Structures are given as C-alpha cells and as structure tokens.
Amino acid sequence: MSNGAPPTSSRPPTERAGLAAPATIKFSPEQLAEVRRLQGLYPDARGALLPVLHMAQDTFGYLSLEAEAYVAGLFGLSPAHVHEVVTFYTLYFQQPKGRHVVGVCHNLSCHLAGAQDILRHFEARLGIARGETTDDGRVTLQAVECLCACEAAPMAQVDDRYEMQLTPEKIDRILDGLR
Amino acid sequence: MAETVLMRNFGRADSHTLASYRGAGGYAAWDKAQTTEPAALVDEVKKSNLRGLGGAGFPTGMKWSFIPKSHTGPVYLVVNADEGEPGTFKDRYLLERDPHALVEGMLITARAIRSALGFVYIRGEYVQPWRRFSAAVKEAYDAGLLGRGFDIVVHRGAGAYICGEETGLLSSLEGKKGWPKIKPPFPAIKGAFGQPTIVNNVETLCCVPPIIERGAAWFAGLGTKTQGGTRMYSVSGRVKQPGVYEASVSITLRQLIERAGGVSGTGRLKAVVPGGGSAAILTADEIDVVMDVDGCRGAGTMIGSAGVIVMDESVSIPEALLVLARFYAHESCGQCTPCRESTGWIEKMVHRIVEGHGRKDDLDTILDVAKRGGGTTICAFYDGAIGPYISYVEKFRGEFEALCRS
Ligand SMILES: Cc1cc2nc3c(=O)[nH]c(=O)nc-3n(C[C@H](O)[C@H](O)[C@H](O)COP(=O)(O)O)c2cc1C
Ligand code: SF4
Numbered sequence: 001m002s003n004g005a006p007p008t009s010s011r012p013p014t015e016r017a018g019l020a021a022p023a024t025i026k027f028s029p030e031q032l033a034e035v036r037r038l039q040g041l042y043p044d045a046r047g048a049l050l051p052v053l054h055m056a057q058d059t060f061g062y063l064s065l066e067a068e069a070y071v072a073g074l075f076g077l078s079p080a081h082v083h084e085v086v087t088f089y090t091l092y093f094q095q096p097k098g099r100h101v102v103g104v105c106h107n108l109s110c111h112l113a114g115a116q117d118i119l120r121h122f123e124a125r126l127g128i129a130r131g132e133t134t135d136d137g138r139v140t141l142q143a144v145e146c147l148c149a150c151e152a153a154p155m156a157q158v159d160d161r162y163e164m165q166l167t168p169e170k171i172d173r174i175l176d177g178l179r
Numbered sequence: 180m181a182e183t184v185l186m187r188n189f190g191r192a193d194s195h196t197l198a199s200y201r202g203a204g205g206y207a208a209w210d211k212a213q214t215t216e217p218a219a220l221v222d223e224v225k226k227s228n229l230r231g232l233g234g235a236g237f238p239t240g241m242k243w244s245f246i247p248k249s250h251t252g253p254v255y256l257v258v259n260a261d262e263g264e265p266g267t268f269k270d271r272y273l274l275e276r277d278p279h280a281l282v283e284g285m286l287i288t289a290r291a292i293r294s295a296l297g298f299v300y301i302r303g304e305y306v307q308p309w310r311r312f313s314a315a316v317k318e319a320y321d322a323g324l325l326g327r328g329f330d331i332v333v334h335r336g337a338g339a340y341i342c343g344e345e346t347g348l349l350s351s352l353e354g355k356k357g358w359p360k361i362k363p364p365f366p367a368i369k370g371a372f373g374q375p376t377i378v379n380n381v382e383t384l385c386c387v388p389p390i391i392e393r394g395a396a397w398f399a400g401l402g403t404k405t406q407g408g409t410r411m412y413s414v415s416g417r418v419k420q421p422g423v424y425e426a427s428v429s430i431t432l433r434q435l436i437e438r439a440g441g442v443s444g445t446g447r448l449k450a451v452v453p454g455g456g457s458a459a460i461l462t463a464d465e466i467d468v469v470m471d472v473d474g475c476r477g478a479g480t481m482i483g484s485a486g487v488i489v490m491d492e493s494v495s496i497p498e499a500l501l502v503l504a505r506f507y508a509h510e511s512c513g514q515c516t517p518c519r520e521s522t523g524w525i526e527k528m529v530h531r532i533v534e535g536h537g538r539k540d541d542l543d544t545i546l547d548v549a550k551r552g553g554g555t556t557i558c559a560f561y562d563g564a565i566g567p568y569i570s571y572v573e574k575f576r577g578e579f580e581a582l583c584r585s
C-alpha cells in the first residue's frame with residue numbers, strides 16, 4: 001500500500017476526523033463513584049488501573065497525555081507510571097482511533113487460512129494500510145496476533161464482535177454495516 | 180469416544196445460565212465440598228492426577244499444597260483466562276458456554292486453599308466471554324453462592340500475550356505493565372499483592388467439580404498413568420472440521436486429527452504443532468504420540484495448552500516460522516536481553532530467508548542463537564519461542580535451504 005503518501009496515523013490529532021477529544025477530560029460524578037467502587041474491589045486500589053483506563057478510553061475516545069495524567073491523579077500515581085502502562089498494552093490507543101476498530105488476526109491458523117489475502121481485501125476496500133485510520137475517521141485497521149478463535153480462521157475482531165470465517169463477500173457486508 | 184466431562188453441558192439450551200447449570204446437577208459438588216475438610220479436598224485433587232491445563236502441566240493438588248500452612252493473612256485465587264497461545268481457544272468455549280462450571284470450580288478451590296477472594300483475569304479482546312462470565316457471577320451472587328465467604332472480581336486485560344504467563348498476569352492485575360517476575364518466590368508463597376496466591380487455568384478449575392462429585396479414582400482412570408482426566412483439544416489449521424474436541428489425555432495425535440475430519444488441503448500431512456504455537460513441531464511420522472504431558476515431553480515437544488495446528492503438504496514451513504517469529508518479536512516484554520534481542524534478530528533472519536535473500540549459514544546462526552538463550556531468562560516465554568525456532572529449522576532444513584542463496 002505504500003504510495004509515498006504519509007500514513008494517515010501520523011497526522012496530528014487535530015486533522016483527524018475520528019472521535020474528537022472532549023474539551024475537558026473529566027469523569028461524571030457517577031463515573032467517579034464507579035472508579036471508587038472498582039478501586040475498592042482490590043486489596044490495593046491500584047489494581048483497578050486497567051479497568052479505569054478502559055473506562056477512560058471509552059469515555060474520552062483515546063488515552064491522550066491529559067487523560068493519562070487525569071487517571072494518574074485518581075490513583076495518586078505518577079503520570080509516568082500510567083504512561084508506562086498505557087504504552088504496554090495493545091488495546092489502549094494513544095491517538096484518536098476510528099469510530100470502529102477492525103483487528104485482523106494474522107497468526108498461524110489464520111495465516112494458513114489466507115489471512116494475508118483477507119488483510120489486503122480490507123486494505124483495498126478501505127483505501128488504507130494496516131495500522132491506519134480512514135480519513136473520515138470511520139475505521140482503524142490493524143493486524144493483530146492470535147485472537148483465539150482459530151477454529152473459525154480467517155477471522156477478525158470488529159469492535160466488540162468476533163467475525164468468523166471471513167470471505168471477501170462477508171468483509172464487504174461487514175464494512176457496509178459500519179457507519 | 181471418551182466420556183464428555185468438560186463439555187457435558189455445551190449442548191444444553193441456555194447452558195450459560197444458572198437455571199440450566201442447576202438443571203444439569205450443577206453446584207452439587209459444591210454442596211458436597213462444603214462438608215469436606217479443605218485438606219481432604221486438596222488430597223482428592225492430588226489423587227485425581229489433575230495437571231494444569233494452561234501450559235506448564237504442573238500437578239494441581241501439589242500446587243495447592245504449597246500455600247504456607249503458617250500463613251494467617253489473605254490467600255488469593257487467580258484464574259488465568261488470558262488465553263492467547265496461538266492455536267488455543269478452549270477457555271473461550273468454557274467462559275461462554277459453561278461459566279458456572281468455573282464459578283463452582285473456584286468455590287471449591289477457594290475452600291481448599293482457604294481463600295476469600297478470587298480474581299478472574301480475562302483477556303481484553305474476549306468481550307463476549309467477559310460479559311457471559313460476569314453475568315454468571317452476578318447470578319451466583321444473587322443466588323447467595325458468592326458473597327458468603329468468597330468473592331469473585333472479574334478483571335479485564337488490555338492486550339498483551341505475556342500477561343498469560345502467571346507472574347506477568349499478577350503484575351498486570353496489580354495495575355502495572357505485565358512484566359514477569361523472577362521465581363522463586365513462586366506465587367503460592369508471594370503472589371498477587373504480595374500474598375500467597377494460586378494461579379490456575381480456566382479449564383483446570385472446571386475439572387474440579389467433577390472430581391469432587393465423582394471421585395479422584397474415576398478422574399484418574401480417564402487418563403494415563405501420570406495424568407488424569409480428559410481435556411479439550413483445540414484443533415485448527417488444515418483439518419476438515421476445525422473445532423474443540425474433548426478426549427481422554429491418552430488419545431494420540433493421529434486419532435485426534437482423525438476426529439477433526441482428517442487433513443484438508445492436499446489431504447497429505449506435513450507437520451503438526453501439538454500444543455500451541457510455542458510447542459516444537461512434529462513431522463507427519465511423529466503423530467503417534469500420546470497427547471498427555473509426559474507423552475509429548477517424550478517426543479521432544481510439549482502438550483502446553485493442547486492447541487493443535489495441522490499443516491498439509493502445501494504449507495511453507497519457513498513462512499509458518501516467520502509468522503511465529505514475528506509474533507515472538509512483537510510479544511517479548513523486553514526485560515531479558517537474550518529474549519528481547521534474539522526474538523528481534525531471528526525474525527529478521529527468517530524474513531530474509533523467506534524473501535530469498537538468506538544464506539545457508541543463517542540457519543546455523545539461528546540455531547546457535549536459539550540454543551544459547553534457553554533457560555537464561557526470567558520467564559518461560561523465550562523457551563517457548565526457541566521450541567519452534569529450533570524444531571522448524573532442524574526438521575525442515577531442506578525447505579529453508581531451498582530458499583537460500585548458495
Ligand atoms: C509466555 C507464556 C504464556 C502463557 N499463557 C497462558 C495462558 O494464556 N493461559 C494459561 O492458563 N496459562 C498460560 N501460561 C501458563 C501460566 O504461566 C501458568 O502456568 C498457568 O496459568 C497455571 O495454571 P494451570 O496450572 O492450571 O495450568 C503461559 C505461560 C507462558 C510462559
Ligand atoms: S523471557 Fe522474554 S517475555 Fe519473559 S520476562 Fe524475559 S524478556 Fe520478558
């Protein structure tokens with residue numbers, strides 16, 4: 001897919017049409033109560049860091065440095081610690097992502113079932129390379145490691161759903177359904 | 180066909196609900212366990228020859244007995260539902276189709292190890308299994324099964340294969356990046372939040388209710404001399420009917436492939452991964468191996484998570500290794516020099532070979548690098564990576580050489 005154009009994902013966030021970051025990074029009072037409930041579930045409140053980061057990402061669209069600092073404040077942790085955590089895990093996004101995230105598995109069983117062709121079909125239909133987001137902010141496309149649904153290879157995760165036994169026709173239908 | 184133990188409820192309508200589970204006799208084992216002394220529960224599981232089904236195959240009852248008797252503080256039970264081993268999908272089925280079997284297994288185990296708090300660490304990508312299991316936990320609270328001496332916290336991961344390694348998982352559960360820790364101390368001595376902790380796989384704990392209900396001798400009798408029971412084999416790749424198959428651990432790889440409908444593609448077998456991506460590969464004439472812990476060990480590989488990946492004659496072994504080499508380079512947590520550096524370099528070298536720019540002596544370099552690093556790292560991730568590096572190159576050297584420049 002390399003045509004000399006800069007990959008979409010390297011553009012500064014403001015030019016992106018994905019989920020725009022809300023003006024203020026702040027949880028609602030109900031969400032803050034949920035944070036306290038989660039923190040109370042663990043022998044050390046810090047155990048709730050991953051769940052609260054999931055909440056923050058769902059709320060703010062992605063985990064900006066401001067969001068990291070905000071969450072750090074809720075835990076009495078340093079922003080550096082939270083940054084280290086955020087960067088370790090693949091499900092946390094440090095940049096705006098598309099309204100939908102498609103993760104195509106390219107590990108061994110999916111590879112044996114044609115994962116590379118599946119990835120290329122997604123790329124062609126979306127006009128982006130793996131790792132990029134469409135200009136309209138609709139879809140972020142990723143190649144991911146084994147999603148442990150190898151019996152249904154080739155497969156992909158589309159937002160919360162596992163889409164099994166993919167074919168080009170099935171991919172077209174799935175993409176048509178993403179607004 | 181062997182008895183169905185773990186998948187016994189999968190065919191029931193609404194098998195994930197409490198009503199359905201109870202209708203099938205669920206929680207009877209827990210009733211029995213409540214009047215049994217903890218030490219007797221541990222003993223029963225020891226006698227059943229149950230061995231961990233998450234990867235390492237460690238005897239479960241023995242692990243439980245490592246909790247220090249003198250310890251008076253909290254003890255935690257942590258369930259490893261971070262399923263991520265390439266070729267493995269059994270825990271997903273259990274979480275979605277029989278979540279109460281896990282809740283019941285946890286209740287009994289918690290009594291055996293005197294734990295009042297359990298965590299279930301579910302990989303972040305498993306959204307549907309997470310919802311299903313969380314709903315089952317809620318039902319169990321509403322029914323008074325939980326919250327009376329034992330609580331369960333359901334925890335979602337955030338995407339990192341290494342969090343399947345038990346100490347990496349504990350780091351992650353504590354709100355840190357998932358860096359594995361040096362053992363000893365083992366989790367049973369110093370685990371989650373610094374307290375004695377038992378980490379067990381989902382499927383392992385789902386074996387516990389049947390063992391308590393029907394007895395250790397029955398369970399031991401289902402398996403081989405050194406491993407009891409049945410287990411769920413995930414079969415994928417070039418077979419006609421990929422899926423999860425429950426069988427006695429005495430089944431052979433050949434029989435298992437037959438149960439999955441036989442080889443697809445060309446119909447002629449080339450190689451099989453017997454126990455998840457990290458297991459050494461077996462050639463077509465090595466498939467009479469018994470699929471238990473010791474059978475696979477004897478064949479120079481490992482049963483691991485029992486993820487079977489079948490490759491027919493048309494599959495390129497160098498390309499298959501490249502896929503795995505990329506995976507290990509991507510997933511190494513980076514703490515140990517041999518693991519961080521070798522996984523990266525070996526991926527580059529295999530890539531170069533597959534692209535047709537490799538040299539034959541690259542193969543010796545790969546073997547040399549892989550063999551040197553074994554056993555020198557903090558966790559078994561790297562040992563899991565060198566299994567494929569070495570076995571693919573040694574057993575299919577001709578195929579690699581054919582791609583190399585002379
Ligand atoms: C790199 C690596 C990945 C692992 N991934 C998993 C996993 O996804 N699920 C699992 O249950 N065990 C996994 N394990 C094994 C765990 O460390 C641990 O042995 C297991 O959870 C113990 O439970 P068991 O005795 O019931 O098998 C992994 C080990 C290593 C070294
Ligand atoms: S062996 Fe690899 S994955 Fe394990 S701790 Fe060391 S660097 Fe991390």
Ligand code: FES
Pocket residue numbers: 105106107108109110111145146147148149150151153155265266267
């Ligand atoms: S290899 Fe794709 S889901 Fe396992």
